[in-house]
Amino acid sequence: MSNVAFSETGPARKNWVERLGIGHILLALFLLIYPLIASDFFLTTIGGYSMVLGMIALSLMLLAGYGGMVSLAQMTIAGIAAYVIAIFGENNSNVHGFGWPWWIAAPLGIFLAAVFSALFGWIAVRTEGIYTIMITLAIATAAFYFAQQNYTLFNGFPGYSGLRAPEAFGVYWREPVPFYYLCLSCAVIAYAAVLYGSRSTFGLTLQAIRDNPRRMRAIGYDVTAHKVFAWFLAGIIAGTAGVLLAWFNGRISPGTISVGPAINILIIAIIGGLRHPIGPFVGAVVVVLMQTFAIDIVGAERFNTLIGLFFLVIVFISPDGILGLWDRFKPAPDRDSWHSRPDGTGV
Amino acid sequence: MSFPDSTDRDPFAASSGMTRRQGWGVVALLAAAVLLWLFFAPWPAWLNAVLLSKKAFLSAVLNGLTLAGLYFLVASGFTLVFGLMRNVNLAHGSLYLLGAYIGYEVANWTGYWLLGVAAGFVVLAVVGLVMQVLVFRRLEGDDLRQTLVTIGISIVAADLMLAVWTGTTYQILVPDWLDGAVKTPFVTAYRSNGAAVFLTYPFYRLVVLAVAIVIGIGLWLMLNKTRIGMMIRAGVDDREMLSASGANVHVIFAIVFALGAGLAGLAGVVGGSALSVAPGEDVRYLLASLVVVIVGGMGSITGAAIGALIIGLAEQIGLVYFPTYGVVLTFIIMVVVLAIRPQGIMGRSQ
Structure with a gap:
């Protein structure tokens, strides 16, 4: 906490390089020129997909890292947005598909995802700690x-296919380069929003509630409302990612929101680290790369064993994921620019 | 409805408790009378119209009861482990499925179904013991990491079981003396010649229910009447104090974990004989255990029984009366319980 106070009230004028941090600038440069060096496969299936999964995991990091609520329902929330654009937008499954334009369907999907997220949050925050995992897993x-069972609303097992990304401003946004930049801009906005929000009054209040809900209640804060609002915000991020995911896959089916993918999001967030918003993206890149190339090592069949063992190793040796490893072994001098966050943001 | 620990939890309610208890007694009697009437009396036409048919309703209730028995077997281990160690074992579904596979192999190999059941219990108890000693003892006091580890274990276990037993659906064969259908004393209809038609029901499912009841009573006796049970209850209430008063907490943890895992394995064999064994069942029974203990209250055997009863009945009745929305019914029950009593029906507030 003192760290934040220092960075805000300390030296008033910093130049923009210091404010952003050299790490961020280098990363942004790399991500901007990435399409020049990457093939279409690396652009979409690795780059874009990692960003999408990273955003869903970011919504989990927001809840777990700042709110102390580890949720397993983030993929479900993303799935709600995807189902909404399938139902209200266009699909070729001949069920529903009202053909609303993307600029209505996508915001509606994101909004409904956020509303359901707040609802899940309201259910989950009635209990504390480890119960949240159980309740969100049950949800x-x-x-x-x-x-999977309901055909009237969700079209059951097959789900919806033929979801098309919009063609706007003369660009078809599912083309590799536009899709990459679309994902990148969404991810950057979400990342910056979480980073900024974590130092806002709301963010600090949320972290204080995480550290001691009782004391915060005693000094007059509405603990439940803050937590539910955090769920709402997380729902916006996850919902946005859900829309991108639907456009990326071109389809949405129960398989996308089943327990495996839901747990995958938690794995991504934990592997990356829950202490800083960059963690989920690091985790997503690692997991997507493993997913893509592990097939050559262990075969497509046993991928889950590999990722499960990797996850177990991370949980055992570094509770803060890859970020924790980085903290332990990185060169000391550039600690502060990367560390512009409250300490002890672990769960 | 009066539960054994409802009085010792709130000593001040004892003086005014009689009238309240009497009130509940009247309600329970009325409910029992209505149930008896529903089960034994011939139904008037309007009731048949509302509830499809007496046969459908009775089958749904009986299926719900037997499913509740199965859910109780799975969830009782889960709730015991949680209550004592604050350890949410999300690999519990995997233990169920592994027990089912092992039971299948042993029953097939030896030809004795009972040996399969015993193997399911023993092998899984050993697995649970190993998990406790090698994994959970190292992460003691760190709830979140323990839970994450169980998630990792469940992923690896599901994948390895898929590798060994492939995606095929297995059916554990029930021995002849448990097979077949029995006539129940419930009259579902009358033929035109006046002869009563009795409902028949698979005998094995009634056996499942009986096994669950026997094990439930056994667990209750163990927890409430034995020395080890006393230690477990003390550990649920205050682990540090129990440890300070000289009990070897680690031995108790190991026993409880082995018992919980063994029960999951036993449920796997028993359930795999009633239904089927296939990948994906682990998730189904994990969900069932989660909902049962959320509804019933963490760490309480009685709560697990009540939760299992509610969820089993809701699931089967939902299946008959609102197909495809049955899951929503389960979900609504969970939400309502959380809204009214966040710690679960029999749970204690932390």
């Missing part, structure tokens, strides 16, 4: 079975 599993 995610129930949602999966419901989507």
Whole structure:
């Protein structure tokens, strides 16, 4: 906490390089010129997909890292947005598909995802700590079975296919380069928003509630409202990622929101690290790369064993994920620019 | 409805407790009378119209009861482990499925179904013991990491089980003396010649229910009447104090974990004989255990029984009366319980 106070009230005028941090600038430069050096496969299936998964994991990091609420329902929330654009937008499954334009369907999907997220949050925050994982897992599993069994609303097992990304401003946004930049801009906005929000009054209040809900209640804060609002914000991020995911896959089915993918999001966030918003993206890149190239090592069949073991190793040796490893071994001098966050943001 | 620990939890309610208890007694009697009437009396036409048919309703209730028995077997281990160690074992579904596979192999190999059941219990108890000693003892006091580890274990276990037993659906064969259908004393209809038609029901499912009840009573006796049970209850209430008063907490943890895992394995064999064994069942029973203990209250065997009863009945009745929305019914029950009593029906507030 003192760290933040220092960075805000300390030397008043910093130049923009210091404010952003050299790490951020180098990363941004690399990500901007990435399409020049990457093939279409690396651009979309690795780059774009990592950003999408990273955003969903970021919504989990926001809840877990700042709010102390580890949720397994983030994929479900993303799935709600995807289902909404499938139902209200266009699909070729001949069920629903009202053909609303993307600029209505996508915001509606994101909004509904956020509303459901707040609802899940309201259910989950009635209990504390480890219960949240259980309740959100129950919600995610129930949602999966419901989507699979119900044909009138979710079109059951096959789900919806033929979802098309919009063609706007003369660009078809599912083309590799536009899709990459679309994902990149969404991810950067979400990342910056979480980073900025974590130092806002709301963010600091949320972290204080995480550290001691009782004391915060005693000094007059509405603990439940703050937590539910955090869920709403996380829902916006996850919902945006859900829309991108639907455009990326071109389809949405119960398989996308089943328990495996839901747990995958948690794995991504934990592997990356929950202490800083960059963690989920690091985790997403690692997991997507493993997913893509592990097939050559262990075969497509045993991929889950590999990722599961890797996850176990990370949990055992470094509770803060790859970021924790980085903290331990990185050169000391550039500590502060990368560390512009409150300490002890772990769960 | 009066539960054994509802009085010792709130000593001040004892003086005014009689009238309240009497009130509940009347409600329970009325409910029992209505149930008896529903089960035994021939139904008037309007009731048949509302509830499809007496046969459908009775089958749904009986299926719900037997499913509740199965859920109780799975969830009781889960709730015991949680209550004592504050350890959410999300690999519990995997233990169920592994027990089912092992039971299948042993029953097939030896030809004795009972040996399969015993193997399911023993092998899984050993697995649970190993998990406790090698994994959870190292992460003691760190709830979140323990939970994350169980998630990792469940992923690896599901994948390895898929590798060994492939995606095929197995059916554990029930021995002849448990097979077949029995006539129940419930009359579902009358033929035109006046002869009563009795409902028949698979005998094995009734056996599942009986096994669950016997094990439930056994667990209750163990927890409430034995020395080890006393230690477990003390550990649920205050782990540090128990440890300070000289009990070897680690031995108790190991026993409880082995018992919980063994029960999951046993449920796997018993359930795999009633239904089927296939990948994906682990998630199904994990969800069932989660909802059962959320509804019933963490760490309480009685709570697990009540939760299992509610969820099992809701699931089967939902299946008959609102197909495809049955899961929503389960979900609504969970939400309502959380809204009214966040710690679960029999749970204690932390």
